[in-house]
């Protein structure tokens with residue numbers, strides 16, 4: 001008999017979870033104005049809102065906290081982080097930042113001007129926010145296949161090189177400060193980008209004289225998929241694959257809260273010393289001095305250790321197998337999701353789950369609320385609320401996909417929790433003929449509205 005798969009770690013410390021009743025949850029979500037971000041975490045049983053900063057650190061990472069050097073300038077911890085970025089990613093220059101969007105802020109404050117175009121594969125919401133806030137355009141050139149949730153292809157996060165080339169031909173290079181390649185492609189379902197595509201995009205960028213930026217929050221998960229899915233990489237280590245990936249780019253931003261498995265932290269790194277120098281001012285005024293940016297010394301230590309652990313095969317195999325385990329359970333229950341299962345999350349196809357809810361009433365958000373009421377599970381909407389309004393017409397944008405993302409924190413939940421998630425989704429699917437109305441907006445911000453939006457049940461009137 002083949003031995004079953006098991007996790008590559010055991011548990012040393014636990015955090016109790018609180019269960020609740022359906023009546024309590026119905027009251028709480030109403031009090032939260034039907035915005036899952038407004039819920040107190042004690043009112044959640046299984047929190048799959050995000051895999052960002054929610055992972056469990058290792059014993060070595062906790063030890064590193066004790067070794068942190070909190071010197072204002074020139075701290076040992078800064079040099080430890082520099083060493084890890086150099087050794088694992090191959091970048092000489094970097095600026096620490098308190099998280100990924102702060103790294104984006106430093107970079108984009110320096111390189112973007114009004115009217116610029118930044119093509120890429122499905123820009124992440126903070127990336128799009130930073131670009132549009134500066135009155136520039138985030139142009140999505142993802143392959144069309146990514147929009148078909150049922151299609152199984154190995155690298156659904158890829159850029160369509162023809163679409164990208166059209167854009168690079170159409171605009172002068174002065175108007176394109178960077179091409180942004182997000183690895184893995186979070187918004188399209190945590191889907192990986194192939195080495196072949198990375199290379200092709202880099203060559204196009206070089207041909208047109210435009211820098212290539214990796215938005216590299218989940219660089220290790222991407223490398224894992226290259227190892228198991230792309231020909232020629234099966235015998236390479238994750239670290240070898242990561243090195244090769246980063247040989248094909250000029251700039252990277254990273255939210256270390258993902259694949260570096262820390263609770264807070266990030267950085268922007270450069271191959272070009274000049275650009276690093278030009279960005280320094282924005283680091284100093286927004287984050288902090290160059291050798292700590294937005295981070296404390298102990299956190300830089302934990303990040304350096306986490307980057308090393310996060311790019312180890314055993315860790316990635318455990319992690320991605322857990323996501324695949326949820327996918328397999330959902331297959332069993334016929335719950336539709338973006339196929340194949342992604343690296344950090346399952347993206348449930350809300351339009352297929354709730355076919356009776358009109359698209360104007362925010363289908364994925366409606367599914368998120370139903371799943372919370374069903375079992376105290378929190379996911380996040382990747383749909384029309386996240387898409388914001390069109391910056392020019394101010395009309396709601398209704399993307400073709402309405403997804404409920406269930407992001408799995410690293411090394412945090414067991415497969416028993418995953419079983420509960422799958423069963424709860426099945427229960428919602430089984431009663432979907434009773435879910436016919438969604439929600440309407442009561443108040444919202446002009447940009448990145450999903451974090452703070454307030455909603456009301458659509459059936460209560462207006463619309």
Ligand SMILES: *Cc1c(COP(=O)(O)O)cnc(C)c1O
Pocket residue numbers: 052099100101102124126127182183186215216217218254255256257258265266
């Ligand atoms: C999380 C994330 C960011 C932003 O990082 P924060 O640490 O949340 O500020 C940017 N890009 C991608 C792909 C991400 O997943």
